[in-house]
Amino acid sequence: MKVLYLFNGTRAGLKEKIQTGEYHGGGFWGMLQLLEFGIESDYMEIEQTYSAGIVRFIRKHVPVYGIHLPIFWKIFSYDIVFTSSAFMSQLAHAVLHIRKPIWVMHDFSIMSLIGEGKTLKQKMFRYMVERSGGIVTLSNDETDRLKKAFPHLASRIELVPFGVDLDFFKPKSASAGEGVIAVGFDPERDWKTLAEAAKSVSVPITVATRESRIAHLRPLPANVTVRQFSVKELVSAYDDAAIIVVPLNTSSGVNDAMGLSTVYEGMAMGKPVIATRTKATETYIKDGENGLLVSEGDAAALASTINSLLANPEKSRKIGAAGRMYAEKHLDIHECGGKLAAFFKALKIK
Numbered sequence: 441m442k443v444l445y446l447f448n449g450t451r452a453g454l455k456e457k458i459q460t461g462e463y464h465g466g467g468f469w470g471m472l473q474l475l476e477f478g479i480e481s482d483y484m485e486i487e488q489t490y491s492a493g494i495v496r497f498i499r500k501h502v503p504v505y506g507i508h509l510p511i512f513w514k515i516f517s518y519d520i521v522f523t524s525s526a527f528m529s530q531l532a533h534a535v536l537h538i539r540k541p542i543w544v545m546h547d548f549s550i551m552s553l554i555g556e557g558k559t560l561k562q563k564m565f566r567y568m569v570e571r572s573g574g575i576v577t578l579s580n581d582e583t584d585r586l587k588k589a590f591p592h593l594a595s596r597i598e599l600v601p602f603g604v605d606l607d608f609f610k611p612k613s614a615s616a617g618e619g620v621i622a623v624g625f626d627p628e629r630d631w632k633t634l635a636e637a638a639k640s641v642s643v644p645i646t647v648a649t650r651e652s653r654i655a656h657l658r659p660l661p662a663n664v665t666v667r668q669f670s671v672k673e674l675v676s677a678y679d680d681a682a683i684i685v686v687p688l689n690t691s692s693g694v695n696d697a698m699g700l701s702t703v704y705e706g707m708a709m710g711k712p713v714i715a716t717r718t719k720a721t722e723t724y725i726k727d728g729e730n731g732l733l734v735s736e737g738d739a740a741a742l743a744s745t746i747n748s749l750l751a752n753p754e755k756s757r758k759i760g761a762a763g764r765m766y767a768e769k770h771l772d773i774h775e776c777g778g779k780l781a782a783f784f785k786a787l788k789i790k
Contacts, residue, residue: 441788444515444541445471445483446508446523452487463671464605465773466701469522469546473603473777479784486510503528515541520573520784524548531564534571542573542787549696550575551585574787576600576780578697581719598783601724603776604704604767611710611764612679616753619644620746621681623674623705624653628698630687630716631657636739638664641746646681648674678709682756683749688716690736696720704771707731707763712756714745724771730762 445468457463458472465472474481487495489511498510506528515521515529523530524546533543550569555562569575574596577583587594620643622634631647631654638645638661647654647666654666669677678684684706686699697720706713707730715721717733725731732749734741749756 441479441520441784442518443471443474443479443481443520443522443784444518445469445481446521446526446529447483447485448504448507448525450485450487451483452485461608461672464608466602466605466704469602470600470773470777470780471522473774474781474784476774477778477781479781484508484511484514489514519788520544522546522576522784527565527568530568530572534568537571543571544574544576544784544787545569545572547575547577547582547586547697549694551582551589552693552696554589574598574783576783578602578700579720579723581723582696596787598779599723600779600783601700601704601771601776603773604701604708604771605773606708606768606771609675609678609705609708612676615679616757617680617682617711619646619681620683620685621646621648621677622685622687623648623702624686624699625649626695626698627653628689628692628695629653630689630737633689633737633739633742634685634687635660635664637743637746640740640743641750643682643746643750645685646677648677674705675709678705678711681711683746684709684711684713685742685746686713686715686721687742688718688721688736690716690718700724703731704767707767707771710760710764712749712759713763714742714749724766729759730766731759 454463458465471481486498505525508526508529512529512532518541521541522544530543554566557563557566570590575586577597577599583597583599586597635657645664647664648669651666686702688699699715700720703713703715703721703724713731715725715733716736725733727733732745734745
């Protein structure tokens with residue numbers, strides 16, 4: 441069996457960095473782990489087919505969701521296509537009633553994009569989903585909603601976390617750490633609420649993001665520092681922190697799985713994770729046991745939760761340890777790769 445991954449952005453050079461230990465394998469959604477279970481897998485980008493000049497033209501003028509159309513003809517040598525966003529290629533696949541390869545959607549927000557199904561865009565998206573060959577979900581809520589909305593696909597819908605590299609993200613020292621770190625580059629991070637909460641927190645707070653994501657909130661409280669880390673530096677930053685915070689803003693409704701990478705990484709690091717309560721974070725965090733959940737936009741609750749952990753080191757330690765235990769049991773990237781491999785093999789039989 442051969443599985444093709446389609447990503448919007450380029451991942452050139454990442455494989456080499458993984459081999460040298462500079463990067464982890466989580467950014468490939470299980471692609472590298474499939475090889476451990478006898479499935480050939482690879483990704484395809486326009487950079488692999490066209491010259492630099494043509495690539496620049498395509499990326500400038502073609503919508504990101506259609507970026508793979510210029511290489512659509514190359515998918516036919518694969519058994520399964522796995523992607524979360526190549527929607528224009530998926531539409532072509534559905535309209536042409538192509539049986540091979542099987543098109544599998546990696547769900548980040550399918551039900552949100554379908555919405556009430558009233559607009560042309562929503563109707564077209566539903567048409568594509570109805571004709572997909574399978575869906576890999578990332579939350580219990582989305583799994584249930586999709587099975588209810590598409591009963592003919594129920595046996596082809598399965599929750600499989602993309603997992604975390606437990607050898608890369610692991611505690612480096614026995615120290616409980618100091619301060620707070622919050623990580624994220626996507627627009628759905630709620631830096632406004634974190635900045636407001638910081639006014640009631642005495643310890644340093646590091647925000648690991650691009651300056652452009654937080655510039656509109658300046659001046660920030662004196663205890664907040666903004667900087668970017670390399671992936672290896674981030675592991676050390678996690679290890680040096682006492683608490684990892686994942687503040688989320690769900691108002692855009694376009695990414696129900698927002699924040700999960702940081703949640704997985706924080707749990708793997710054995711640190712207590714405080715995350716905004718969403719259907720996705722509720723799937724992995726049992727509030728008060730292996731992490732803590734706070735209501736969206738509630739700066740007072742976020743500050744109170746941070747201060748509560750800082751004042752109770754033993755509680756903080758237990759929650760962090762439970763998070764690491766959960767990650768080892770449910771989020772190991774190799775185990776998740778095995779579940780994904782089994783799912784793909786079952787789809788091929790059906």
